[in-house]
Amino acid sequence: MNDIFAELSWRGLINQTTGDDSFGSWLNEQPRTVYAGFDPTAESLHVGHMLPLMLLRRFQAAGHKPIALVGGATGMIGDPSGKSAERNLLSVEQLRANVDAIKIQMRQFLDFDEAGSGAVLVNNFDWMQNFSYLDFLRDIGKNFPVNVMMAKDSVKGRLERDDAGLSYTEFSYMLLQAYDFVHLFDKHGCTLQIGGSDQWGNITAGIDLGRRMRSAQLFGMTCPLLTKSDGTKMGKTESGAVWLSPERTSPYKFYQYWINVGDDDVGKCLRFLTELPREEIEALDKSREEEAHKRESQKRLAESLTGLVHGDQGLMVAQRATEIFFGGEIDDLNDQQLNAIFADVPSQQLSRDRLSAEGGLSIVDALVEAGLSKSKGDARRTISQGGAYVNNRRVEDTDKSLSAEDLASETVMVLRSGKKNYALLRFAS
RNA sequence: GGGGGGUUUCCCGAGCGGUCAAAGGGGACAGACUGUAAAUCUGUUGGCAUUGCCUUCACAGGUUCGAAUCCUGUACCCCCCA
Numbered sequence: 001m002n003d004i005f006a007e008l009s010w011r012g013l014i015n016q017t018t019g020d021d022s023f024g025s026w027l028n029e030q031p032r033t034v035y036a037g038f039d040p041t042a043e044s045l046h047v048g049h050m051l052p053l054m055l056l057r058r059f060q061a062a063g064h065k066p067i068a069l070v071g072g073a074t075g076m077i078g079d080p081s082g083k084s085a086e087r088n089l090l091s092v093e094q095l096r097a098n099v100d101a102i103k104i105q106m107r108q109f110l111d112f113d114e115a116g117s118g119a120v121l122v123n124n125f126d127w128m129q130n131f132s133y134l135d136f137l138r139d140i141g142k143n144f145p146v147n148v149m150m151a152k153d154s155v156k157g158r159l160e161r162d163d164a165g166l167s168y169t170e171f172s173y174m175l176l177q178a179y180d181f182v183h184l185f186d187k188h189g190c191t192l193q194i195g196g197s198d199q200w201g202n203i204t205a206g207i208d209l210g211r212r213m214r215s216a217q218l219f220g221m222t223c224p225l226l227t228k229s230d231g232t233k234m235g236k237t238e239s240g241a242v243w244l245s246p247e248r249t250s251p252y253k254f255y256q257y258w259i260n261v262g263d264d265d266v267g268k269c270l271r272f273l274t275e276l277p278r279e280e281i282e283a284l285d286k287s288r289e290e291e292a293h294k295r296e297s298q299k300r301l302a303e304s305l306t307g308l309v310h311g312d313q314g315l316m317v318a319q320r321a322t323e324i325f326f327g328g329e330i331d332d333l334n335d336q337q338l339n340a341i342f343a344d345v346p347s348q349q350l351s352r353d354r355l356s357a358e359g360g361l362s363i364v365d366a367l368v369e370a371g372l373s374k375s376k377g378d379a380r381r382t383i384s385q386g387g388a389y390v391n392n393r394r395v396e397d398t399d400k401s402l403s404a405e406d407l408a409s410e411t412v413m414v415l416r417s418g419k420k421n422y423a424l425l426r427f428a429s
Numbered sequence: 430g431g432g433g434g435g436u437u438u439c440c441c442g443a444g445c446g447g448u449c450a451a452a453g454g455g456g457a458c459a460g461a462c463u464g465u466a467a468a469u470c471u472g473u474u475g476g477c478a479u480u481g482c483c484u485u486c487a488c489a490g491g492u493u494c495g496a497a498u499c500c501u502g503u504a505c506c507c508c509c510c511a
Binding site: 259292 | 458459460463464465466472473474475476477478
């Protein structure tokens with residue numbers, strides 16, 4: 001069994017643990033069963049979920065048994081931790097669909113098949129749905145002093161705000177999460193819960209409950225939240241969250257997100273999210289200091305994470321797309337490859353006759369049809385300023401006309417305006 | 430109810446009756462530079478076309494050879510006095 005504690009320490013992944021000094025040795029004593037919870041708020045995981053998933057993965061690699069708990073029940077309530085306002089409740093059907101989709105994605109991170117330390121996926125809806133309110137109050141609620149609950153940061157924070165209240169439902173959230181821990185202890189011998197630092201209150205609530213109900217010694221550990229140096233959350237772009245599902249965020253965009261991580265944040269990302277060994281990460285730190293322009297850290301980060309989430313195939317497409325998007329001429333590609341690479345790019349269907357008509361298709365019209373220019377004048381302007389490209393080759397002649405010879409593949413032509421505005425024209429016959 | 434001011438091209442904002450498609454700034458787009466960063470610099474920013482033409486300055490009319498600029502009415506906004 002590897003020394004997971006030491007591993008997590010140097011990566012900076014330990015924010016707080018219970019048991020203080022003894023925690024590390026307790027962990028390394030024997031294989032433990034550890035759990036982390038995930039809110040099924042959407043039908044895909046996003047970048048924000050990667051940190052706890054990687055944590056579980058590290059535990060598994062070190063010989064421990066991970067449990068991923070999907071909050072089918074708690075998702076119906078909404079965790080007030082770190083939230084400034086009351087949460088919207090999700091419908092049962094929506095939750096069920098989300099849970100199913102999330103399960104599949106987790107397989108990329110955790111091995112569910114291994115004999116001893118095989119991961120387990122549980123849904124707290126399964127044991128909560130038939131728990132009657134009266135029973136819950138008698139058996140669980142009885143163990144929670146309200147004054148202690150009120151002192152938790154997650155609750156206190158919300159009570160102190162004038163503009164956002166806290167419903168009884170959300171107030172009760174921690175009881176559910178606390179009971180989850182006890183339940184997992186009963187059923188799976190789970191003795192450790194991990195989560196982000198905002199989960200500390202919920203985790204200790206579970207530990208307290210375990211002691212009261214089972215006289216059990218449970219443990220908790222939190223990791224820092226993955227934030228950027230400017231304080232904002234990792235994994236957000238102007239266009240929204242960065243998702244793990246290729247339908248929502250293409251492998252190319254996913255790759256690009258990491259390539260563009262700022263110098264100040266990339267070291268943290270490498271430590272928190274990748275499994276690169278210490279020596280390599282420190283070498284990258286050095287490279288970043290001495291030859292920042294090479295951006296080896298970002299490349300390595302993007303490569304590592306894209307490979308993990310989208311597989312070798314996805315990584316390849318993302319890298320090929322990157323090459324092309326940033327200058328490479330487009331040759332020797334067929335429709336299928338182009339479609340994979342330009343999956344995110346808008347496209348327009350045009351009749352093939354347009355190419356063979358006498359005079360061909362003017363570059364100006366092509367830019368307008370592709371939606372890259374809003375008028376012919378605009379298109380001319382773009383061309384004369386040197387901002388128009390066909391298949392990544394600059395077009396300087398405003399009067400250029402395009403024919404079948406300008407197709408990048410069987411039926412596709414790649415137009416570009418400026419550095420990164422791409423559009424495809426498809427000429428199906 | 431009375432008096433005054435306003436409504437301009439994506440936004441803010443200038444605009445003598447002709448030389449106004451309309452200053453300036455912002456934004457946006459393009460180019461150079463660069464680390465797919467930031468900053469900076471340059472150019473462009475109503476439409477169509479080879480000089481040129483067409484449509485815009487709240488809306489509808491009018492005066493003029495000619496109006497975003499003058500007059501009348503309409504709508505909305507702001508301020509002051511009751």
